């Protein structure tokens with residue numbers, strides 16, 4: 369299908385083997401990946417989608433598997449709107465203290481839940497609380513070809529510091545190649561999100577999915593492109 373899906377998101381997108389763990393990408397181009405964890409949320413996720421849609425911005429949503437079945441229509445819309453869906457485990461446990469087979473069970477159940485709704489499995493994983501380590505990232509990459517996606521900008525919106533503090537943190541810490549962490553389960557995050565996005569857009573930043581940031585095809589094309597089916 370369309371060439372644009374496989375075209376690099378920006379000329380200096382990383383080439384070569386993708387690292388097992390990614391916090392950001394080295395580039396001088398003004399590209400940012402905005403990410404939302406812990407959804408889908410019954411009301412807030414749709415409001416975020418409206419905010420993004422109004423600005424033609426693509427983001428990445430790391431969903432919790434056991435919430436996918438509760439709001440399949442919202443998950444479907446995330447994909448239909450052209451955003452990325454990543455894997456944020458099945459029940460949001462601390463993966464860093466779990467056995468490998470239990471980690472993979474968390475990941476596989478969520479992958480199947482997302483695939484059941486969208487027809488595609490996530491190609492990226494974000495560990496709840498960032499609780500993972502190099503060995504586990506290597507294990508997950510080898511077993512499921514999923515890189516571990518962390519972040520480089522953290523407004524700590526889950527602490528609910530106020531909508532303006534969240535927006536100001538995003539604006540102050542954004543830089544080329546950054547991965548911004550936010551949560552689509554926190555109402556404060558939405559409050560001044562339009563301001564943060566409009567400010568960064570005015571500064572010349574472009575928002576891309578995490579897959580695009582790391583130089584991959586969009587998540588809905590990656591498995592097909594590599595002829596690799598999730599097992």
Ligand SMILES: [Zn+2]
Nearest residue numbers: 405406496497
């Ligand atoms: Zn989380």
